Amino acid sequence: MDLRAHLTSPTTRSALLVQQAVLNAVRATLNASGFVEIPAVLVGPVTDPGVRGAKQADVDYYGARYKIMTSAILYKQAALLGFDRIFCIAPNVRLEPSETATTGRHLVEFHQIDVEMADTDRAGAMDMAQKVVRAAAREVVQRLPEELASLNRDSAAFASLLDRAVPVITHAEAVDKLVAHGAHQDPAAEISWAGECLLTDKASGPLFVSDYPVGSRGFYDRESTTCPGVLRNFDLLAPEGFGELASGGEREHDYARIVSRMRETGENPEKYGWYLKLAREGIRPSAGFGIGLERLTRYLTGLDDITRVTAFPKLPGVVEK
Numbered sequence: 001m002d003l004r005a006h007l008t009s010p011t012t013r014s015a016l017l018v019q020q021a022v023l024n025a026v027r028a029t030l031n032a033s034g035f036v037e038i039p040a041v042l043v044g045p046v047t048d049p050g051v052r053g054a055k056q057a058d059v060d061y062y063g064a065r066y067k068i069m070t071s072a073i074l075y076k077q078a079a080l081l082g083f084d085r086i087f088c089i090a091p092n093v094r095l096e097p098s099e100t101a102t103t104g105r106h107l108v109e110f111h112q113i114d115v116e117m118a119d120t121d122r123a124g125a126m127d128m129a130q131k132v133v134r135a136a137a138r139e140v141v142q143r144l145p146e147e148l149a150s151l152n153r154d155s156a157a158f159a160s161l162l163d164r165a166v167p168v169i170t171h172a173e174a175v176d177k178l179v180a181h182g183a184h185q186d187p188a189a190e191i192s193w194a195g196e197c198l199l200t201d202k203a204s205g206p207l208f209v210s211d212y213p214v215g216s217r218g219f220y221d222r223e224s225t226t227c228p229g230v231l232r233n234f235d236l237l238a239p240e241g242f243g244e245l246a247s248g249g250e251r252e253h254d255y256a257r258i259v260s261r262m263r264e265t266g267e268n269p270e271k272y273g274w275y276l277k278l279a280r281e282g283i284r285p286s287a288g289f290g291i292g293l294e295r296l297t298r299y300l301t302g303l304d305d306i307t308r309v310t311a312f313p314k315l316p317g318v319v320e321k
Helices: 003-008 010-032 073-079 098-102 122-143 145-150 155-163 171-180 193-200 255-264 269-281 293-301
Strands: 058-061 064-068 085-093 109-118 168-170 207-210 233-238 243-250 286-292
Touching: 003 010, 010 085, 010 122, 010 145, 010 293, 073 085, 073 109, 073 269, 073 286, 109 122, 109 293, 122 145, 122 155, 122 207, 122 233, 122 243, 122 286, 122 293, 168 171, 171 193, 171 207, 193 207, 193 233, 193 243, 233 286, 233 293, 243 293, 255 269, 286 293
Parallel strands: 168 207
Antiparallel strands: 058 064, 085 109, 109 286, 207 233, 233 243, 243 286
16 A cells, blocks of 8 residues: 555545544533443453454563453453443454455554443443444434545435334344345354345345354353343344444453353353453443444445544555564
């Protein structure tokens, strides 16, 4: 990439102004809803193991191998020992497979709007995720019409998001829809990238997909007590084929269940010493979500590639000197 051309491009400038408006709206919305912003953790002995297909990056930490955060999920749960509602704007690094460099929506280095609420269920988390995304869209539409016009983005694209509740379908219903369209989708796995695009390509607004199967996500997503094998979680998919904006759900908080889920997902509990110590002593029931900042910005700008909404993009498999 020609970095000078990228940084001086009017498109980059407009996209970054949209991103600033998104951050302003997110912080204002969450602050008004009683959240406390916690500075994000950058490295730790473990990180989120539930990232589809991506590898974790290591760093030498005084002779020990620490992980660069792929997600703040474990630390969000821990932070609820001090506050009822927290959020952070968290930098993350995921070594995505090289082939994802051409999807238009994968970066190695990105930022996530991470939100967690104690004593809250999935419905509460979904409501807050919808509220945050709606506030960001409204801020951009109202404050930056000239920037949207310069990007050839019609603000009418957000009418459904701004005017009505986001509909919900289950993972099983999504699989049925995809199969009916002739697409291959494993009913025990995450919805594929192509499947997400197919589900949302003709949609007029965002869509929630809930109830992913056990085994498709990390150990921290809580399994339903009434529907064994189903997780109390969700994804928020953007329309027009933009795909996943957010993932979230209720969290496992019982020590024995956490250890059991770790083993079910192939994780070694011994790696999670600090986290399991907190869980053994008691962590709070909670629900939350993470919204990809760059993905949300891309959806709002309507741009075809996520590299165009970040100042210093790092693509999977691309090493520059």
